[in-house]
Amino acid sequence: MRYLYIVGALGSIGMQTLDIVRENPNEFKVVGISVGRNLELAKTVIEEFKPEIVCYRTKDKPSLSYNPIEVYGDDGLKEIANYSRYEDEVFVNALVGISGLIPTVEAIKSLKTICLANKETLVVAGDIIKSLIKEYNVPLVPIDSEHSAIAQCLTGEKHNEIKRLIITASGGSFRNRTREELVGVTKVDALKHPNWSMGSKITIDSATMMNKGFEVIEAHYLFDMPYEKIDTILHKESIVHSMVEYNDGSIKAHLGVSDMHNPISYALRYPHHAKQEIKSLDLFGLTLHFEELSQERFPCLSYAYMAAKKGGIYYAVLNAANEAAVSLFLNDKIEFLDIEKIIYSEIVKDEYSLIEYNLDNVIKVSYEIMERIIRKYGD
Numbered sequence: 444m445r446y447l448y449i450v451g452a453l454g455s456i457g458m459q460t461l462d463i464v465r466e467n468p469n470e471f472k473v474v475g476i477s478v479g480r481n482l483e484l485a486k487t488v489i490e491e492f493k494p495e496i497v498c499y500r501t502k503d504k505p506s507l508s509y510n511p512i513e514v515y516g517d518d519g520l521k522e523i524a525n526y527s528r529y530e531d532e533v534f535v536n537a538l539v540g541i542s543g544l545i546p547t548v549e550a551i552k553s554l555k556t557i558c559l560a561n562k563e564t565l566v567v568a569g570d571i572i573k574s575l576i577k578e579y580n581v582p583l584v585p586i587d588s589e590h591s592a593i594a595q596c597l598t599g600e601k602h603n604e605i606k607r608l609i610i611t612a613s614g615g616s617f618r619n620r621t622r623e624e625l626v627g628v629t630k631v632d633a634l635k636h637p638n639w640s641m642g643s644k645i646t647i648d649s650a651t652m653m654n655k656g657f658e659v660i661e662a663h664y665l666f667d668m669p670y671e672k673i674d675t676i677l678h679k680e681s682i683v684h685s686m687v688e689y690n691d692g693s694i695k696a697h698l699g700v701s702d703m704h705n706p707i708s709y710a711l712r713y714p715h716h717a718k719q720e721i722k723s724l725d726l727f728g729l730t731l732h733f734e735e736l737s738q739e740r741f742p743c744l745s746y747a748y749m750a751a752k753k754g755g756i757y758y759a760v761l762n763a764a765n766e767a768a769v770s771l772f773l774n775d776k777i778e779f780l781d782i783e784k785i786i787y788s789e790i791v792k793d794e795y796s797l798i799e800y801n802l803d804n805v806i807k808v809s810y811e812i813m814e815r816i817i818r819k820y821g822d
C-alpha cells in the first residue's frame with residue numbers, strides 16, 4: 444500500500460489522481476489532501492476518500508460526517524507536507540504556480556516520494572530542489588507527460604550515450620494562427636486546447652508556449668541535461684509525448700493517448716507500469732506530423748531560454764512575470780499579446796542579477812514581481 448498526500452486535489456491533475464486511487468483501493472490510500480475554493484466538490488471528495496488531514500484554502504469549510512485534522516492556507520499546505528504516519532508515503536503536488544514550491548521542499552524534508560505535476564517548483568528553484576533531493580535521498584518523479592515519456596525512454600540507458608532530448612509540443616489553442624491573427628484573441632478561445640483538457644493556467648501557458656519553455660527547464664533539471672541538448676518540436680497530434688535520440692542516431696519515442704491518467708498512473712507506481720490497461724492507443728489510422736517549433740512565432744519559448752542563460756534568480760523572474768500576466772489575462776485585464784510583453788520587460792532587467800539565488804530570495808522576488816505587475820495592470 445502506498446499512502447498519498449495530494450495537494451491541489453480538486454484541480455485537473457488532482458481529480459485524475461483521485462480517479463486512479465478510486466480504481467485501485469488495494470494499492471493506494473489517501474491520507475491527506477488540500478482542497479480549493481469549490482466547497483461542494485470538497486465535501487464530496489473528502490467524504491469519499493476520508494483523508495486523515497485536510498487543508499482548506501480559506502477558513503470556509505463544508506460540514507462533514509467525521510472529523511479529520513483541519514489545517515488552513517499556506518501553513519496548512521506545509522503541515523500536510525510534514526504529516527507523516529506511514530512507511531511508503533507519496534506527495535503528489537498538483538498545485539498551480541509558485542504556491543507549490545514550499546510544500547515540495549517540506550515534503551522532501553519529510554522523506555516522501557515526490558510526484559511532481561507542479562512544474563513551477565522546478566522552474567523557479569531547480570538547483571535548490573535538486574540538492575535537497577540529493578541530501579534527503581528521496582525520489583523525484585515527473586507527472587508531466589513529456590517528462591514521463593522521456594523517463595520511460597531513458598530506462599536502462601546510459602547518460603553519456605544520449606545525444607539529445609526532443610520535447611514535443613501540440614502548439615496550443617492558437618497553433619494555426621499567425622502572430623497578426625493573435626491580436627484581440629479572447630480568453631474563451633485561448634482556453635480551448637485542441638488535444639488536452641487541463642487547468643486554465645497551463646492552458647494559457649500552452650497557447651503562449653511558455654509551457655514548453657518551462658518543460659525545457661524541467662527537463663534540464665530532471666535529467667541532468669545541458670540546454671544545448673534539449674530540443675523542442677511541433678507535433679500537433681500529441682501522440683508522441685517526447686523522444687530521446689542517442690549518439691548512434693537511434694530515437695526512442697513514447698506514444699500514448701492524450702490523457703493524463705497514463706503519466707499519473709506511471710508516476711504513482713514508478714518505476715512500474717500498472718498491471719491493467721489505463722487508456723490504450725489505437726495505432727491503426729494514425730498519421731503523425733512533426734514540424735519546426737519557431738521561437739519567432741512563439742517568443743515565450745525564447746524567453747525561457749533567455750532566463751535559463753541568465754540563470755539564478757532569473758528563473759523566478761520568468762515565472763513570476765508569467766504567473767502575474769496569465770492571471771491578468773484570465774481576469775480580462777490585459778490582451779493575450781501583453782503576456783509576452785510583460786515577461787520580456789522583466790527578464791531584460793539587469794538589476795535582478797545582483798540578487799543572490801536562494802530559497803528565501805526566490806520567494807521574495809517572485810511575490811514582489813507578481814504584486815507589482817498585478818498592481819500596475821490590475822485596475
Ligand code: NDP
Pocket residue numbers: 450451452453454455456457477478479480481500516517536537538539540542560561562563586587588639640641642643644645703
Ligand atoms: P488546476 O488549476 O486545475 O488545479 C489547481 C488546484 O490547486 C486547484 O484546485 C486550486 O484551487 C489549487 N490551488 C492553487 N493554488 C493554491 C493555493 N495557493 N493554495 C491552495 N490551493 C491552491 O491546475 P492543473 O491541475 O491543470 O495543474 C496543476 C499543475 O500541474 C500545474 O503546475 C500545471 O502546470 C501542471 N500540469 C498540469 C497538467 C494538466 O493536464 N492539467 C499537465 C502537466 C502539468 P482552486 O480550485 O481554489 O483554484
Ligand code: MG
Pocket residue numbers: 587588589658
Ligand atoms: Mg506537458
